[in-house]
Amino acid sequence: MRDEDALSLAVVTALAAHEGVDPTRLEPPLYDVIDPDALDELFTGFEGNPSEPPAVVTFRYGDCVVEVTSDGSVAIQDASD
Template sequence: MSNTTPTSLRVVQGVAAHEGVDPMDLEPPLHEVIDTDALDVLYRKADALSVRIEFTYRENHVRIDESGHVDVTDATADRGSSTAVE
């Protein structure tokens, strides 16, 4: 995946990969949980900002660092198992 892939799409792909499901099967859709347009805008402008976001989606802890790297771990676990999306 390239850095031109919207952050919201990388989150969906990361969560789906972590859960071993098709991204289209994720319920509720990510846009019902967070403002995906705002997320994408934040990381398009991230070169001028220091933005780090963490939230829970489908019992997964999603962490997005300053570079837009997406890391998905189990929210209920010790976070030892993770799936990263560049």
């Protein structure tokens, strides 16, 4: 997986947009909450069954709930929603 394709980078970018900050200014850094390398490796080569929904990882980041799917999508919601 190329760095620019890393799922963890997509999460950082989405979190920064949600928080309205530069990705380098996220507090706390993603690696304080979840292992970015493990996240990147989790779905590497994941084929899944196209007739079933994609695999999902959900975790808390501050006041947000982050949902990452094996198809590469990232969804962020406020935990209070």
